[in-house]
Amino acid sequence: MNAKNRGLLDRGMRCSVSAGGVGVILLVCAILVFLIAEAVPLALPARVGETSIQSIPGGLGVALRVDEHRTFAAGITPSGVLRVVRLEDGGVELEHDFFSKSTPLSAGGLRVLPGAPDEAFVAATNDGRALLAQLDWPVRFEGSTRVVTPQLGRVSLFVLDPSGGALGALAVRSDEGRTTAVSARQDGSLIHHVESVEENPFSGERTQSSERRLLSSRGRTLTHLVLDPDQRILYGASVGGELLWWDLQSSGRDPAEVVESTGSPVSALALLTGGRALAVGREDGGVAIWFRTQPTEFAHRLAPVRKLPHQAAPIVRLAPAQRDRKFLAYDANGYASIYFSTSNRLLWQGRAPLDAVAAAIAPKGDAIVFAGTDRVAEVLLEAPHPEAGFASYFQRVWYEGFEAPGHIWQSSGGSDDFESKLGLVPLISGTLKGAFYSLLFAVPLGLLGAMYTSQFMHPRLQRIVKPTIETMASLPSVVLGFIAGLWLAPRLEANFTGFLALILWLPAAVTCAGLIWTRFPRSLRNALPDGAEVGWFGLFLFAGLWASFASGPLLAGYLFDGNFQDWIYAATNTRYDQRNAVVVGIAMGFAVIPIIFSIAEDAFSNVPRNLVAGSLALGANRWETVIRVILPTASPAVFSAVMIGLGRAVGETMIVLMAAGNTPITDWNVLNGFRTLAANIAVEIPEAPHGATLYRTLFLTAVLLFGLTFFINTAAEVVRQSLRKRYARL
């Protein structure tokens, strides 16, 4: 090779090697950037896409339904005509007049309810009749093209008020065999009407029965009524702005409760998916969520759970989404807002593209549909992660069915209308709890051990002991977790008193061993290498361990009436989990000890010898030298050792996964299990669909873990660097 080529090669290699070096920084950055990029969409607000407007002569009325694939929009006009139009071009697909022939509509027309449940339309006539019309959207495939055909399902038109007066506020719900309708009358009473069809399972014979009774509203004039999906709880709002509710199956107070409202009159009322959360919109633009809670065993209360961001004008319509806790609020100024109840978020707000009389969120949550008097508009909506948000991750959230706000992690549930609970606080506290208890075990043992090994042990023994302990850092954590979860945990449960007895027995064993050791003739002690006493103490410790566990049952008999678990439950009402923080503390402590030991040992043995010699020459004994000279000099390394140990404990996965029971609860009780961020990722990410909120939330927790360990390790490293400089000066 000639000189020129050699030079070229040299320069080329210099460039590529440097690129490789810088690549390491880029790699770390890339990991962090990638993790963050996956989590960022959680924080983005909802976006609206293109708007398409079609004109529809005659309009759709105030109730609006859209099918799952956004092919059609449907509504009932005040003249009693059901109209289904194509969203694509506004063409009419289906028209049906309910009142053409047999049952003509009296003057004044039909009052259609804007907020009716599911796929049904509800309307009231002027002469005391109620109309319930089900609309179905069967889907079939022709080849690979999807065809949706709107179909009018069950229609029932029944007399609700026999006196023939106009119906006031009205609520109707219907399922398989039962229809419940409740309507307010002019005189303040309510008519409760139930129609049920029972089918004899053998003969197939159907018997129809109906029942009607009056409910009282205690003199309130009701403006809105809503029934829950079980047709059991009826909610109402009065002109005065009060909220009322009735339990239709109980014969108790009637109504069960009237909540005095300080706010302005209720102008819209709707139940969100799941049937528990009541969204209330008011004249003054306020939007709030209320639930029934159960403060005592027999009493229910309707409680204001959360206030959502306020609007400037009266809320005219509330339209809940069908699949999650999203809902749309439309105000008198023509502004629409999309809220998410659980996360207390206003996802999007904007002006409706037309003067709407009706608004709805499409079933998949991918569009908002507005209907005006003669036009319909579809606005594409993209709100992929409404459940996320600072409030739902880190603040107390009052979930449906709970008595008080809390930090809860429960990412998935059995039913479709499950409200996912993404509180990260239990996981963070679990992470810190695990790390705390393991450091409680590891720090004293690791530091004291390092001190002895570095200062008092003969180098020959040191050369065996040090690598032995350090090698333990590489012990697979899955093995430690297995031993902790399946060997240690059951034994500890069977003999917890024995474990408690260690507090007594181990110091006793050490003192005993020490006292005997000092009685040995000096000649014998001097003949042994420094550090041989470890074996002596080991012998006594072993005896102490044995004595503790052997005396456990006896002590349990004296102190805890035979069984520690029963005793502690009776005394403090704490349940003993088999897989608890003690088990994890020991196992994870064991994993952390080698790290703390190794760093501390290095620092202690690198303390400049002249300092030690000076101290000894001035008459301090070896222990005083350790405490007064070595420990202060090496204290930054002690800090850094503990920090790095903490970093390892925070990120450890398998031990916690196998030995901590994985219950996401927030408490610091050492006898309970817990779940850490790392274990949570391992448990949940295999089930999390790519790109879903849970998946991104788990990425967020990974970023948290990365950030936490990054901070801890950098702090430890900076401290160590300063120590190195200090040693160099001494």
Next chain:
Amino acid sequence: MTVARRRFMGEMMSWFTASSVALLLLLIVGLLGLIAWNGVAHFWPRGLIEFELTDGSRLAGELHESNDGAFGSGARMRIKTGNRDFTGSDFRWIPESEIALRENPKDLFLMERAEWGVFIGRITGLQKDGQPLARSPEEIGDTLPALLASKRAERERVEDFERRQIGDVNVAIEALRLRERALARADLPGDQKKQRLAVIEEELSVQIAHYEELAGALDRMRRALAAETLVIENVEGREKVIPAADVIRVLKPNEMGWRERFGVFASRGIEFLTDEPRESNTEGGVFPAIFGTVMMVLLMSVAVTPFGIIAAVYLREYAKEDFVVQLVRIAVNNLAGVPSIVFGVFGLGFFVYLMGGNIDRLFYSDALPSPTFGTGGILWGSLTLALLTVPVVIVATEEGLAAVPRAVREGSRALGATQFETLWRIVLPAAGPGILTGLVLAIGRAAGEVAPLMIVGVVKLAPSLPVDHHFPFVHLERKFMHLGFHIFDVGFQSPNVEAAKPLVFATALLLVGLVLLMNLTGIITRERLRRRYRTSAV
């Protein structure tokens, strides 16, 4: 304070530090001893005990644990009774107070079976197609070993047939189906498409006919395999007929001497290392897990070595001590401290979904929506672990490079070699042991790591190894089994944890042995290097 008192206080404190070291060593020895003892005990044939209880019932089994009654529940024993098909569980606690009679009959058998686990009892008959082959116990004892050996060979032939012949046809059919789908999607003139589809259809029908033929043959072989049956009976006289081919091993532990027991111990050990798992991993061997672990670690080494070496060479040989180098060091340090599960999450998002998803769209679009690389696999697992272990290799290589004396470098440069030539011819060869140490330590770390792999490709039971005789022979997209995950899965997610625990101890022993061996090798070479560095740094 008097001098004596000061000295006494000092003494006392040093006792506690000494005790800490003692406790640490005790814990280490205790833990390793626990794993080793239980892991080895799994293979050792224990004696069988037959009990008669006070209520008149009888049972037999191996004694696994006895409790002296200190826990207030009375003295009791845990007996492995086996016979899961009769009793539903493998273990039983019996209180010592209920034992009326206890004996060690010599004629009691322990039988390991392919299904239902261990059987403990007696063999009362040997039949072929319902006709007895042997009658008296002596006759059975004489014919049994030869029969079992021949059935075992036959079973292996059948399994081999199933895996090879039928597996080949399945692969061929699968390939044809994929071609068919690709063609259906392809942009071709109608008649040309039809013509080609017809060709594929024809090939497909040939293959399917072949498959059916083979399946018929397999069915005949299976029936022949099940022709010989054993009549077995538990100690209470309950009988069951099982195919002789289902028997893996039969022994009479109470009759065996030390040498024979050791033979069984060795053969069980070999089975553990070389056989496939049975009964959803709770019995049999862990060969696929060993294979998966080793292959994953090798792939990881291939990925991590160049990257780690280049970064270390940059830090030691090329970079000047400036801000960038400090940043790189901080980056490396942090990389070493990032929790392994975070690497798993990154691997899932980046390798599996982003890279794998794109590879699938580009090269395996015919198989979509079922993913090829877009799901966890051995390649992604090893790349994820390569990221995890890069700092280990960097640090060790740096040490190795630092151990090469300056004088050698300067000598080389003085003789006119360029920096790269010096590096390539002089420094890197001299740093070889250091690099190797790093690699060994990285392998030790990777072999024990489970959490990230659980996310990016390890499975409980992989249907096939990542290497086989089908083109392209090495299947990097396949999911794999891993020793560490085997421990987690069998210990915590299997339906019969109690029965599987001894096996998990054996796996744990294997894994700990492997990892500690790797690390000790690494640490010892590193110590040697350090010493050489001390003496050679002039």
